[in-house]
Amino acid sequence: MRRNSDGRAGVTVKTLAAARRKPLTRPAVRRVMVVDDDPDVRKVLALLLKSSGLNAIEASSGAHCLKLLASTRPAVILLDLMMPEMDGFEVCQALKRDPTTAEIPIIVVTARDDSLSRMRAARLGVSDFLVKPVSKERLLNRVRAQIELLETMNRTQAAIDRLTAAPQVSPLVKERGRPRARVQRARGSLQGG
């Protein structure tokens, strides 16, 4: 597989621009971020995700991942452990420390097959741990499982929102161009939490 002159996969810029157009604080359920320093792995994973109808955002390093997350909210993050500078564990720590990213499920995809890494990852709150080489089917199943979980939780939350929404708030919800999250915050504060 060919690398670009800067050693990054070419898709990144495009997806980043797309992400900027539509900032989201709620996770987009079909968007998956792939964090790996190896552009070939990123490419294969991105193609695989796309082939099953998911959007892939590629990040070439831990720092790149954190930077992208400022403007986009993936449903799941696929994270490599062995990366230069900031390794996967450090990325995990950073993501879990930040309340805006703490709830994004992280699936570690690594060549490290030792129980210490697993345990450390578990303590850091990763959702799942896959060892390379991994079958495509298995990887997709695990990604889908996390996305489905997210969807069922969203359904529950929507039902509770409907139930607890104060009727006088409804004109606000209809207001155009207002980010959904702000409306929801407004709704929440009107009810007093």
Added chain:
Amino acid sequence: MTAASIESAEGAGLPGAPIGLIGNHPSIVRLRELIGRVAATDSTVLIGGESGVGKEVVARAIHAGSPRASKPFVPVNCAAIPHEMLESEMFGHERGAFTGAVAPRQGLFGAAHGGTIFLDEVGEMPLALQAKLLRVLEDREVRPLGANRGVRVDVRVTAASNRDLARAVREKTFREDLFYRLQVVPITVPSLRERRSDIPMLVEYFLERLRTRQGRRNWSVTEEAMASLWAYDWPGNVRELENLLERLTVLSDRDEIDVEQLPEVIRAGIHPAGDSRPSVALDERGVDLSAVIRNLEGRYINEALKRTGGNKQAAARLLGLKRTTFSAKLRRCGVIAMDGRA
């Protein structure tokens, strides 16, 4: 059994921390938060999820977090009570309502007055009774068997099923109107394999509980055994994990649980490639043999690639295949090699 279930609900012996809700997984964190919110409402909740995930734990947590917490929580297993008895168990009966009804009986809805009733396995309820339950939900009134008038009850209804009730509705074994009445707020409890990263924490929690309950030993699990527990798929979910640990600590004379003590089916789960070993157990559901074979091929291909550092030529040789055959199988099995090449 009914008396016992009420007793267990009324007694202060709610099992301390809510077991099924222990964990760090984002889905569990979020579920706890959603439970807190839904508890404050008086809404009917339908709890789904595989068996053993802790649906009753969720119902109890909803009750405990609600303004009804000081009133009874009454669990009813609709599948465990014979169909012909279910109505009188749930709604009560008058004296002489049927042969043997020598004294009037309040029924579980009556017992739950002011509190919460939990209808487990609600999908197993016979259709005729489903209609009566619907009326109770609509009128907030139960009519004991043989009674002329209904009795007002103030009960919050939570229900659970491990069957897909939407499908049961399509198959006409569950009333559609009742389904929508129950599922005002649908909650799905994740399976344990969907939140594997919580396994170490749950293991520690259960071992600690067993230690305090039996009050003697400091059990621990070796890293290797933990890796197997992590890799296993847990069809029986948290309950299966809890039962296993209880069995292991009872049977073992050592303090350390090692991988050899784990059941074969769990030990088999850990494989260098992280793939589960196909078992030859065949039950009435049958098996997709070509999928099993593909899986096995995939695992050998994985292993061969791993040993040869991704060299396909050498990997093919290891498996006694021509390179072209190997590549074809590689494509078919869909293995992502370490270097990302498919």
